[in-house]
Amino acid sequence: MKYELVELKEMMVAGLLARTNNFAPDMGNVISGLWDQFMGIYPSVMYKVNEKTLGIYTEYEGRETEDYSLLAACEVEKKEGQPNGITIKIIPAGTYAKFIAEGEGKDAVAKVWQQLWNMSLPRSFICDFEEYETLKEGHVRVHVYIGLKK
Template sequence: MNYEIVNLKEKTIIGVKATTQNNDPSMPQIIGGLWQKFYQDGIYASILNKASEKAYGIYSDYQANVNGPYQVTVGCEVTNVNSIPANTTIQVIPAGIYAKFIVKGHMQQAVASFWQQVWNIPLDRSYLCDFEEYQDDCMENAEINIYISLASANEIAPSFCQSCGMPMSKQFYSTNADGSENREYCSYCYQNGAFLKEESMEEMIESCIPFMIEDNPAMTAEQARAILNEQMPQLKRWNK
């Protein structure tokens, strides 16, 4: 997954909040219940002074990084807090350095897929505040910006092979026809200005599945295939 490093200003959110943790079996129901309450119970409609129509899912107040309880807030950004509806709370997204990811696809599936994969990316996370910013309300073809707070302003976004999606460091860069360094494709896919194997995107997906399962033993082949089916079309080699 590609991302960029951004410096964000503080945002003020009004919404509904609950506490959960990743190893809680009821975690999906707790978060889903917040979204249901936010929209179906009229919370969203009752919030005044909205900065935009975007909705936010916010994860904050981590007590033990990924292993302990944290707060989940579902809400929208406001320009001021002069009027706060009953049964809502204020949550501040702090200013700071974030890794910004752009996720597209079925709203629930794309977001769930992102959180399964983000643990494999070597980010220097601060666990101060992470959040999802929903650009629209299209369930089937949504665009969501997801921000991960970073502990260091010097975080460098890695490159990803634009053929297989593998995170790349310098040792995996390939070569162009003139022998110069190519940073778009890894040496397993591309050398001397040409792809090592002519194959379809579907064939590439099948060849990548075993490697994803090796890195994520709890992941099934079906889950890996679903993730790759979402990500692979965004890579340069297949995005035609």
């Protein structure tokens, strides 16, 4: 699978946080429930940089087979004035492998992750994230950024 190496600057994000594991029986419900909640409060998030939403994976206990935190979020300029319950996190600056998926929502992203797990990237397991862009109803372009070791 093709990817591009990119250097990203630090980004501040605001969103809702959950903890899960790729092998947890309720993982799908945790993630979809988190997104449903976030989209409900999305209009009230202040100081958005753009209209893109982000799925951020961080606080890994180890590798992709262990627990991690997931933040459904958007990039913001300021942390002040955000709605109650919002978590502010920083996506660290660094080198990321950038993959592009395009297709029907969840299916497009799932295919990328399935392939990623079989690649031997020098992953940092500090922060990975997805950046969603809606092309038309139900059809998305997703940029998947995988944090790499220095």
